[in-house]
Amino acid sequence: MNAAYFIAPAAIATISAVLAALISITDSIVNNYGDVVININDGSKELDVKGGANMLVTLAETGIFIPSACGGRGSCGECKVKVTSDIGPHLPTEIPYLSKEQLSENVRLSCQVKLKTDVAIEVPEYLFKVQQYDGVVESIKDVTHDIKEVYVKLSDGAEVDFRAGQYGQIEVPPYGKIRERTQRAYSMASVPADTTHLGFLIRLVPGGIVTTYVHEHMHEGEKMKVIAPFGEFFVRETDAAMICVAGGSGMAPFRSIFYDRIAKGKMEERDIWYFFGARTEKDLFYLDELKKMEEEHECFHFIAALSEPEEGSGWSGETGLITEVLDKYLKEIVPSDQPKEGYLCGSPGMLDACMAVMRNHEMQDEKIYFDKFA
Amino acid sequence: MTPVISPFSLFFASIFTSNILLANFLGMCSFISISKDMKSSNGLGLAVVVVLTVTTGVNWAVLHLILIPLGLVYLRFIVFIIVIAAVVQMLEMIIDRVSQTLYMSLGIFLPLITVNCAILGVSLFMEIRNYSFIQSIIFGLGSGLGWWLAIMLLSAMRKKIEKAPVPAGLQGSGITMITIGFMAMAFMGFSGMLQVQ
Numbered sequence: 001m002n003a004a005y006f007i008a009p010a011a012i013a014t015i016s017a018v019l020a021a022l023i024s025i026t027d028s029i030v031n032n033y034g035d036v037v038i039n040i041n042d043g044s045k046e047l048d049v050k051g052g053a054n055m056l057v058t059l060a061e062t063g064i065f066i067p068s069a070c071g072g073r074g075s076c077g078e079c080k081v082k083v084t085s086d087i088g089p090h091l092p093t094e095i096p097y098l099s100k101e102q103l104s105e106n107v108r109l110s111c112q113v114k115l116k117t118d119v120a121i122e123v124p125e126y127l128f129k130v131q132q133y134d135g136v137v138e139s140i141k142d143v144t145h146d147i148k149e150v151y152v153k154l155s156d157g158a159e160v161d162f163r164a165g166q167y168g169q170i171e172v173p174p175y176g177k178i179r180e181r182t183q184r185a186y187s188m189a190s191v192p193a194d195t196t197h198l199g200f201l202i203r204l205v206p207g208g209i210v211t212t213y214v215h216e217h218m219h220e221g222e223k224m225k226v227i228a229p230f231g232e233f234f235v236r237e238t239d240a241a242m243i244c245v246a247g248g249s250g251m252a253p254f255r256s257i258f259y260d261r262i263a264k265g266k267m268e269e270r271d272i273w274y275f276f277g278a279r280t281e282k283d284l285f286y287l288d289e290l291k292k293m294e295e296e297h298e299c300f301h302f303i304a305a306l307s308e309p310e311e312g313s314g315w316s317g318e319t320g321l322i323t324e325v326l327d328k329y330l331k332e333i334v335p336s337d338q339p340k341e342g343y344l345c346g347s348p349g350m351l352d353a354c355m356a357v358m359r360n361h362e363m364q365d366e367k368i369y370f371d372k373f374a
Numbered sequence: 375m376t377p378v379i380s381p382f383s384l385f386f387a388s389i390f391t392s393n394i395l396l397a398n399f400l401g402m403c404s405f406i407s408i409s410k411d412m413k414s415s416n417g418l419g420l421a422v423v424v425v426l427t428v429t430t431g432v433n434w435a436v437l438h439l440i441l442i443p444l445g446l447v448y449l450r451f452i453v454f455i456i457v458i459a460a461v462v463q464m465l466e467m468i469i470d471r472v473s474q475t476l477y478m479s480l481g482i483f484l485p486l487i488t489v490n491c492a493i494l495g496v497s498l499f500m501e502i503r504n505y506s507f508i509q510s511i512i513f514g515l516g517s518g519l520g521w522w523l524a525i526m527l528l529s530a531m532r533k534k535i536e537k538a539p540v541p542a543g544l545q546g547s548g549i550t551m552i553t554i555g556f557m558a559m560a561f562m563g564f565s566g567m568l569q570v571q
Binding site: 012030 | 482
């Protein structure tokens with residue numbers, strides 16, 4: 001063997017190694033921003049962290065999870081954080097995801113902001129409770145032809161503290177052509193009193209990465225990560241009647257809310273009207289539970305509406321679009337002199353249409369709370 | 375043999391008569407896609423100037439200190455590319471640290487031009503034409519300035535073209551290609567003055 005054969009690979013390897021070493025030396029010298037302080041909510045919390053990485057990752061390392069669907073690649077625009085100190089202008093990679101108002105308030109995408117100096121930020125208080133939980137899929141049940149109920153038991157005796165109506169982010173592993181771990185947000189359908197479990201209702205979305213995984217690959221006993229709880233969709237404690245509207249897997253937060261109120265003995269405190277819209281009988285679920293709930297609690301009214309009931313099925317409930325049924329009830333049945341609050345969960349189209357109906361009946365925008373499917 | 379050419383002529387030639395873009399047609403993809411916007415064109419042009427000057431110098435050293443003594447000149451393509459990628463990476467980190475303003479206007483384009491063929495092209499010309507170190511730096515700087523000039527001219531013209539009644543079938547890239555053709559012809563007018571090869 002001629003020694004010359006080895007010169008080329010050796011030279012390439014050496015050059016690459018030297019360059020790699022140079023890059024890492026530059027990285028450790030130039031990219032070393034020392035320790036920086038993150039001041040959260042005007043001093044209510046101060047974190048000493050290592051600078052140089054992006055804010056999303058750094059905060060996650062200290063246990064503060066800003067919601068993010070893409071995992072920090074700057075493609076979902078979810079990880080918005082208001083920065084109150086001066087950290088320079090917005091990057092071109094942030095601007096497409098921010099509204100004019102957010103730009104002027106210096107809202108930033110935390111995955112794009114590199115921590116170089118001390119910063120002051122504002123985040124909603126509830127985010128401090130957010131944690132990453134390891135769990136095991138305890139049960140998967142079909143509740144309709146396209147919705148599955150998934151219960152996750154938290155591992156290592158962990159307990160979760162959430163408010164009924166909030167959501168969690170579940171993470172599924174790579175499968176098939178999907179090469180990365182993917183996170184998606186789903187509302188908790190389980191009761192907060194059950195602190196060792198998190199339950200979700202997951203509807204199959206054609207082409208959806210996580211929903212397809214849940215429907216076709218997930219099995220009982222599988223390990224799973226959940227980051228929870230997020231969101232501000234919970235019941236405001238007032239005397240107003242609750243007008244709740246849901247469709248499909250929008251059932252989840254309401255199921256959690258109602259059982260939570262029953263457990264806390266609050267079910268008789270105020271009127272609750274729960275409208276659930278579906279196309280046909282096969283899209284309805286938890287019907288017996290909810291009917292039983294209606295019988296046992298005088299203040300609770302459950303109205304299921306089918307837009308296309310099958311002929312000859314003997315459907316005796318309401319028919320028509322959920323907006324029509326909602327309009328009819330607000331006009332004729334729900335006492336009009338009562339103050340009302342709206343709670344909505346479902347697809348954007350349904351929500352917008354129902355909000356329009358509520359406005360027509362003089363319900364105020366700031367009294368309408370909603371959880372829109374993204 | 376190092377060619378005999380005055381530094382000034384080389385500098386002038388690499389900007390005008392042998393413009394890397396309009397005479398050699400290198401670095402076309404980002405030229406066409408970024409020239410839609412003048413501000414970005416300016417940032418990208420500036421980034422090309424910096425990267426070209428630095429990488430041509432570094433590649434000259436790698437070529438003359440490592441590849442030629444070891445008889446490995448045939449590895450130049452792969453080695454030049456690795457060097458360019460690494461240098462751009464380091465430049466980005468340094469600029470990010472040194473000046474936020476500079477990073478905003480120039481730094482964010484750096485990863486874009488790692489794979490720009492003009493960058494590799496200039497290093498290869500430097501090797502083929504046997505330039506000395508000083509000549510290489512001048513050639514790199516001049517080519518960068520030429521590229522910057524060309525993209526600024528094109529983006530200014532595209533601003534005007536936006537308001538012009540371009541036939542439907544030629545809108546976008548079509549009319550841009552034709553414009554570049556005319557620009558190239560105009561620049562060829564310079565070539566009688568001076569030639570570098």
